[in-house]
Amino acid sequence: MTKLEKIVLSYSGGLDTSIILKWLQETYGCEVVTFTADLGQGEELEPARAKAEMSGVKDIRIVDLREEFVRDFVFPMLRANALYEGQYLLGSSIARPLIAKHLVGIAREVGAHAVAHGATGKGNDQLRFELAVNALDPSIKVIAPWRQWNIRSRMQLLEYAEKHRIPVPSDKRGEAPFSIDANLLHTSTEGKSLENPAEVAPDHVYQRTVDPVDAPDTPEIVTIGFERGDPVSVNGKAMTPAALPTELNGRGGRHGVGRLDLVENRFIGMKSRGIYETPGGTILLTAHRGIESITLDRAAAHLKDEIMPRYAELIYNGFWFAPEREMLQALIDQSQAFVSGEVTLRLYKGSASVISRTSRCSLYSADLVTFEESAIAYDHHDAEGFIRLNGLRLRSWAARNRR
16 A cells, blocks of 8 residues: 555444444555544534544544535525436536535645545545545545445445444444435435335435425425525525525425435446435526526526536536536636526425516516506517518428428
């Protein structure tokens, strides 16, 4: 192994990263700095500190990144209305570049020449972590234990833990658990019975949302305020970036909003099935499209919709820090200059539906669209020439086909 003096490990305190911590200490014989990101996953993070201390770690970093996560990563993505394969709100994908950014920052601070992560060799996260590190500091080595060690089964993983006296929770000893990722934007669950796409997901998989069938019979009305494309308030109350999804997760979750059972195409070439819950994100995306509907020019809105799949794919595949994503972001952000106002939605039985929208920057003109006499001069005869010019190529095409 390459001689290293320090490694910064992305550390959750769970079983896998606890084993990885010990393996790094044994394999490289160097100091390991642990970094735990608080992204609003809803777990107590101090146990991670205690576990790291038990393993002899001297430099333990637990950093609250909730505001930065939503402000600098979720909101820019929301401005694009990004959905991977038309459905997935990219909750895991958008968190990885932020974690990688801080891994690199800590490595520079402590003089480490390597960072490590716990992503497996089959998943997308290895790409997201490592492509981000490549873009931020190519001099830093990335260590991926799941691609390097000789542990090839869950049984071997547990044997390694017991050999090195790493505590194994009772729920980890039996059948392999679901793989769960959570942050302020979403929860995702994979593995076990979900690996069979023909099997219905059990009810206990869902953590943030009630079954829409069991949701309240009375709808809830919520109003989201926007400034320059970013949400800033709920029901007239100004909120910080992190507070917004927290508030809306609670409201949406009560009504079963934001559930998704998806078979997706991973970047590395395989299909995988996951259960996603994004109640607050679903409300925000619906509201954002609602405010854009009255503030964006038609051509600008359609152009955004054309580039959105490419933008979403870049995030999914791990290219957040790539120049093409930054170029697209500049275009998207330019479009948001007048995307301000309020959107009111109805939350009911799994749906979030826009029921009204208003903006001081609205392009909507009641005088133009009314069936009644209009104060704005609109000559209906102009439509005749418009239609005739647009029909010219169709008439030529039809005439050729008849010959």
